Structures are given as structure tokens and as C-alpha cells.
Amino acid sequence: MKKNTIPKFLINAFYESKFSDNLFIVKAGGKIVEDDTALDSLIRDIRDLTLHGIKIILVYGGGHALDEAAAARGVPVEKRDGRRVTSAASMGIMKEIVGGALSLRLYQSMARNNLEGLTFNAVPPGWMNVELRPKAPVDFGFVGDIHAVHARPIRRLLKTADFIAVPCLAWAQDAQTLCNINADTIATELAIGTQADKLIFLSDVDGVHIGGQTAFIITAEEIPAHIQSGAVTGGMKVKLENCKRAMEAGVRRIHLINGLREDALRKEIYEPVGPGTMLMQESERASYMTEIETQKLIEG
Numbered sequence: 001m002k003k004n005t006i007p008k009f010l011i012n013a014f015y016e017s018k019f020s021d022n023l024f025i026v027k028a029g030g031k032i033v034e035d036d037t038a039l040d041s042l043i044r045d046i047r048d049l050t051l052h053g054i055k056i057i058l059v060y061g062g063g064h065a066l067d068e069a070a071a072a073r074g075v076p077v078e079k080r081d082g083r084r085v086t087s088a089a090s091m092g093i094m095k096e097i098v099g100g101a102l103s104l105r106l107y108q109s110m111a112r113n114n115l116e117g118l119t120f121n122a123v124p125p126g127w128m129n130v131e132l133r134p135k136a137p138v139d140f141g142f143v144g145d146i147h148a149v150h151a152r153p154i155r156r157l158l159k160t161a162d163f164i165a166v167p168c169l170a171w172a173q174d175a176q177t178l179c180n181i182n183a184d185t186i187a188t189e190l191a192i193g194t195q196a197d198k199l200i201f202l203s204d205v206d207g208v209h210i211g212g213q214t215a216f217i218i219t220a221e222e223i224p225a226h227i228q229s230g231a232v233t234g235g236m237k238v239k240l241e242n243c244k245r246a247m248e249a250g251v252r253r254i255h256l257i258n259g260l261r262e263d264a265l266r267k268e269i270y271e272p273v274g275p276g277t278m279l280m281q282e283s284e285r286a287s288y289m290t291e292i293e294t295q296k297l298i299e300g
Helices: 008-019 030-034 036-051 063-073 088-112 151-158 183-194 220-228 234-248 264-270 282-298
Strands: 023-028 055-060 078-080 083-085 128-132 144-149 163-167 169-171 178-180 198-203 217-219 253-258 277-280
Touching (some): 023 036, 030 036, 030 055, 030 063, 030 088, 030 198, 036 055, 036 088, 036 264, 055 151, 055 183, 063 088, 128 169, 128 183, 183 198, 183 234, 198 234, 198 264, 217 220, 277 282
Parallel strands (some): 055 163
Antiparallel strands (some): 078 083, 253 277
């Protein structure tokens, strides 16, 4: 069939049948939430996805804004193997920036772009069991570890809202200690706990760079070798470790894309081949390539 001969309503029907009632967990880095253009593009894309029957939970961090605020106030920024150490002073900044300013920025973008949904300034109580990380062998300060995710209250809330946003803050089970949790880790654990259909990471880079090029596909089986070789380090190492854990726990498809690109999320979902990196089990590769060819045929 010649290009552009398929009516748009049939293409829309294809996507609605493919993704209807799916749950996507999307993680957005701080640089995206801080940039009005990138944030509006993301929120518009999310709105369009929800109109196709997709439920979305957005988890966001604030690393860049936190670093700038800490530098302005003379608070040291310390990271260990790509993970932030959160002192009492750093936690005060997180409450103000992540739980306050960025949460309101997200709310404003939702209002500008007519996206209905819920946005919280911490992960809702009941979603996760969180405990303060032990002080040994490394004292990470006010950093929490997730010991369980409870899908029932999450799914219950998603019956009334197609979109929910949460930051990288959560209360420990003692209800007295506010914890910083790596946003990648929250997104990963939510994807595992809810058995989400997709886990999507939006950062300021085009996927995973291996040998100077963006990898199109990386399988779970290939991740240890990339880490051991030093091809991925720091924050990307943490991200790939989380991805491997998610895939081993049943999350089939993970996307790593550049959220600063216009319509990055929509294009990654709706176009046969996006500019980012797709992660999956090796056993999924053949079926994924078949999906790409089918999608190309549908679009002419």
C-alpha cells in the first residue's frame, strides 16, 4: 500500500487497540522538569497518550536544580557511585525544590496543557514500604530503601485518574522521616510492583552510548558486560542496573530517551524506530523486530 493512503482514524484505532488499558511508568530527569519547553512537550505527549486509553505514572527528580541550590547556599554535594548522599541540609533543600517548586511547576504545565490528573509532593502513603538506609557500610544520610510496593492502592487511584505524578521523596514507615529515593529506583520498583507494560526513562541524552554511538537495542543479558567493560558508569550504570532488575522481574519493555527533544515520548511510542535505546530480554528481540515491521506497514 502506498504511503499516506491509510486513514488517520485507522492508525489511531491501531494504537488504541495496542495500548488501551496499558500502564506506563515514566521517569523524567530534573533538567526536563526545570525546562518549560521540554516539560510542556512531555505533558502534551502524556495527555495524548491518556486519550488513547493509557494510564501513566510520572516520577521526577530534581538533580540539576538541587545542585544549583546547594551551590548557592554553600551546601556540599556528595555522590557515591552515581547516588546522592542526602544530609540534613540537603534534605531541607529537597523539600523546598522537589516537594515545592518543581511540584508547582508540573502543576502549572498540566493547567497550561489541559491535562487532568493528580500531582503529589511526595509518594502517597500506602504505595510503598520505605525504610531509612542503614548507615553502614556507607552513610547516605536521609536516603530511603524500598522494601515493597503495594499495587492495590495504586491501581485503585488509577481508576479515578489517568495520570499521577510523584517526586523522588517518600516517608519512611515511621511516618517521621522524609527520605530521598533515587527517582530511577522509584520508577523501577513501581513498574515491577504494578507489572507495568512499559518503563520509560527520560533524560538529557539519547539513550545509552556504547562505543560513541547510541545503542538501538540492549538486552538484559548484555548489561553486565557493558558495566564491567566501563562502557557505562555513574548515573547510567545505576539506570542500567535498575533496568536489568525490572526486566528480570517481568517488565518487558524499557525505553531510554532524550526528553529534551520535542515530542520525545510520543515519537518513541508511536513511531516504528525512535532515537533512543530499547531494553528487553534477548528472547523478546525477534518479536520486537516483527512489531517494528508491522508498524511500518500500518503507517504505509
